[in-house]
Amino acid sequence: MAFGKRVKLAAGLDIGANSIKLVKLARKGSGYSLKALAIKELPMGVINAEEIKDRDAVIFDIQSLVDQTDPKLKDVVVGISGHGVITDKLIMDRKTGTEAEQAILFEAEQRAPFDVEDVTLDYHIIKEDVETNKMEVLMVAARNEFLKNYIDLIIDAGLKPVIVDTDAFAILNAYDVNYDIDPSRIIALIDLGLDNTTMTFIKDGLYHSTRDVSNGTRLIFDAVSKEFRLNQELTAKSLRGEMDSSIDQDMFKATVVTASEELIAGLEVAMSYFKSSSGADRLDLIVLSGGGALIPFLPEVLQMKLSIPVEIFNPLRNIEYDPDMFVEFQPEKVAPLLAVAIGLAARRV
Ligand SMILES: Nc1ncnc2c1ncn2[C@@H]1O[C@H](COP(=O)(O)OP(=O)(O)OP(=O)(O)O)[C@@H](O)[C@H]1O
Ligand SMILES: [Mg+2]
Numbered sequence: 001m002a003f004g005k006r007v008k009l010a011a012g013l014d015i016g017a018n019s020i021k022l023v024k025l026a027r028k029g030s031g032y033s034l035k036a037l038a039i040k041e042l043p044m045g046v047i048n049a050e051e052i053k054d055r056d057a058v059i060f061d062i063q064s065l066v067d068q069t070d071p072k073l074k075d076v077v078v079g080i081s082g083h084g085v086i087t088d089k090l091i092m093d094r095k096t097g098t099e100a101e102q103a104i105l106f107e108a109e110q111r112a113p114f115d116v117e118d119v120t121l122d123y124h125i126i127k128e129d130v131e132t133n134k135m136e137v138l139m140v141a142a143r144n145e146f147l148k149n150y151i152d153l154i155i156d157a158g159l160k161p162v163i164v165d166t167d168a169f170a171i172l173n174a175y176d177v178n179y180d181i182d183p184s185r186i187i188a189l190i191d192l193g194l195d196n197t198t199m200t201f202i203k204d205g206l207y208h209s210t211r212d213v214s215n216g217t218r219l220i221f222d223a224v225s226k227e228f229r230l231n232q233e234l235t236a237k238s239l240r241g242e243m244d245s246s247i248d249q250d251m252f253k254a255t256v257v258t259a260s261e262e263l264i265a266g267l268e269v270a271m272s273y274f275k276s277s278s279g280a281d282r283l284d285l286i287v288l289s290g291g292g293a294l295i296p297f298l299p300e301v302l303q304m305k306l307s308i309p310v311e312i313f314n315p316l317r318n319i320e321y322d323p324d325m326f327v328e329f330q331p332e333k334v335a336p337l338l339a340v341a342i343g344l345a346a347r348r349v
Contacts, residue, residue, distance in 0.1 A: 010075035010162050011036070012170070012345030013154070014338075015058065017047040018194040018217075018291055021341040022065045024073070025319065032177065032346060034321035036069035037331055037338070044232055049195050049214070050082040055153060062157040074160045077344040081167035082196045084146030086114070087138065087210050094128055094135045108139050118144055126207060138207070140166060162349050167191065168200045168210035170343030171289065177346050178317040181205050185284040188271065189313070191339055192292025194218050197267070198340075201274045208278055213266040217292045223259035227251065241296045253297045260298065264305050271306075289313035289339035315342040 011024040024036040040061045046054045066073050090111065095103050104123050109116045119141040127136040147164065154161045171189050175181070183205030191198045197213040217239070225235040228247050237243050238252070271283060286308050288299055293312050303310040316335045319342070323330065331338075 008075075008349050009345060010077045010347070010349050011069075011073055012341040012343070012347070013062070013076040013078050013159070014167075014170075014341040014344060015047070015062070015078070016042075016193050016340075017050070017196070018042060019337070020058070020061055020065060021338055022062075022069055022076075023338060023341040023345040024069060025342070025345045028320055032319045034316070034319050034325075034331065037326065038065045038068045039334065039337065040065050041236065047195075050084075052149075052153065055156075058153065059157045062154070062159070066157075066159070074158075075162045075349065076154065076159045077163040077165060077347045077349070078150070078154060078161050079165050079167040079170045079340055079344050080142055080147070080150060081198050082212050082214065084143050084150070085166055085212075086119075086141045087166065087168065088141075089126075089209060090137045090139055091134055092137060094130075094133045100125070100135075104137050104139070107137075108141070114141065114143070120144055120147055163344075163347055165344055165347060166210070167196075167198045167340050168212075169207075170340045170347075171198060172200050172202070172207055172343070173346055174289075174315040174339045174343030175202075175287065175313070177342070178315055178319070186280050186282060187285045187287060188274070188283055188308075189287045189289070190267070192216055192263075192288065192290040192298075194221070194291065197263070197290075197292075199267070199270050199274075201278070203278055203280060209274060211270040211273065213263075213270055215263045215266045216290075217263075217295060217298075219262060220256055220259040220295060220298070223255050224252070227255045239291075239295050241294065244296070249296075253301075256295065256297045257301055260301055260305075264302065267302075267306065283308050286310045287313045289315065289336045291337050293336035294334070312336055313339050315339045 009025055014021040019039050019041045022038045025032045026035050046057045090107050092107055122140045124138045125135055126138050151161055171191050175189055187202040189200040193216045195216045197216050199211045201208040288310050292298055299310045314335045315338050
């Protein structure tokens with residue numbers, strides 16, 4: 001071991017339909033410190049339903065984030081989610097080394113709902129049981145076309161994607177960095193974005209499964225805009241809770257309740273699927289991140305409708321930083337937005 005060798009961390013880059021987030025961490029003792037943070041909101045329509053509609057605009061915004069934080073920045077960890085990625089769990093006979101690899105790839109080919117030629121596969125052995133001689137393998141498959149477009153975009157922005165992770169694992173990683181996972185509690189980490197909601201389930205203190213719901217806060221955004229006749233900028237402001245005094249709060253809450261029905265129905269389906277596939281009889285806690293966690297009333301509406309306690313995820317809970325570094329905003333106020341980016345930034349390269 002090289003004495004005093006530093007573990008190198010790349011920056012976490014989270015490209016969302018509503019905003020792009022860039023986070024740089026450094027190791028500090030056994031934890032982390034925040035070195036840089038920048039967020040850029042995108043105009044509506046630049047990324048729509050997980051599809052990049054205006055590639056040049058995204059590249060330009062990534063470059064401006066890099067210029068703001070560290071113009072020399074090159075290495076980034078990025079995350080993928082939604083339609084482009086499939087995650088599945090396989091239970092198979094225990095093997096090691098190349099034998100394990102071959103067996104896993106063979107099994108993936110048999111089971112996957114796609115042609116293996118069209119995807120890039122990765123896997124991780126979650127659990128090995130010596131008694132039954134079985135192992136639990138997590139398989140991630142990303143569609144090649146999707147992956148290539150995404151990587152090309154990042155390269156065209158002048159960066160080097162050193163790891164491609166999934167948003168679901170990034171959220172899990174961010175949770176692990178900031179909280180002690182209580183093995184007796186069954187937890188759903190829910191990241192609520194504009195068009196995509198990533199759910200990561202934790203059972204027995206371990207990752208269990210993940211599920212993406214192709215729905216997010218967009219319906220709430222549109223409903224608020226319509227109800228209060230607000231333009232895009234003011235709607236965004238009201239969803240940040242910055243217009244409490246100028247719009248009727250009861251009406252705002254009623255709008256959030258109605259507009260979130262479809263989203264909640266999607267979450268319920270995903271939760272019952274999790275319960276039936278895991279044999280869990282309950283969910284103890286929802287840990288909410290993403291911009292949805294910051295929308296006034298939304299966390300309490302979810303808690304009420306789903307009858308599960310909702311806690312707001314603070315991915316900066318265990319991360320040290322100097323508040324003077326941030327003049328434009330206070331990181332803790334937007335912390336839930338940063339869950340994916342922080343989880344990516346905490347990946348060891
Ligand atoms: N302080 C805030 N900054 C940015 N967005 C906020 C804030 N507070 C609430 N929101 C709302 O959060 C939502 C965006 O969440 P988020 O940034 O997690 O989406 P995204 O990651 O860009 O989208 P996706 O993951 O679906 O691609 C928007 O509806 C926005 O109005
Ligand atoms: Mg997101």
